[in-house]
Amino acid sequence: MILMDIYIYIYKCWEIIGNKQYAVGKLIDGEIKEINHIMLNRQMYGADPIEDKTCSKCSYLPVCNGGCPIQRIENEFENGNNDMCTFYKDFLPEFMKIHLALKKKVLKIIDENFSQLFPT
Numbered sequence: 001m002i003l004m005d006i007y008i009y010i011y012k013c014w015e016i017i018g019n020k021q022y023a024v025g026k027l028i029d030g031e032i033k034e035i036n037h038i039m040l041n042r043q044m045y046g047a048d049p050i051e052d053k054t055c056s057k058c059s060y061l062p063v064c065n066g067g068c069p070i071q072r073i074e075n076e077f078e079n080g081n082n083d084m085c086t087f088y089k090d091f092l093p094e095f096m097k098i099h100l101a102l103k104k105k106v107l108k109i110i111d112e113n114f115s116q117l118f119p120t
Helices: 037-045 069-077 087-112
Strands: 009-011 025-028 031-033
Touching: 037 069
Parallel strands: none
Antiparallel strands: 009 025, 025 031
């Protein structure tokens, strides 16, 4: 994901838009300039949950993808103390049941009203 703020600074995450410390560059005359190589490198490679001993062994890793990369970067490079383990982990089976029940209801409504929703 690539995002820009109103000053055309470029960010890799919506969570940090406006915090120029985390900008990876700036768009000037249609080109990316003022590249912050340190931050770009950290955001591209420094937030890999596979490198985390706890995450790499966790069966929920494919679901949470290691949590927020920015918080991981703060932990790794800025002496942060963010808990990377999602609170959803303890409730995932219940969330899946709710999700599947809602999906079933939505599909039933679509099936019952298909011709009204999508007229030919």
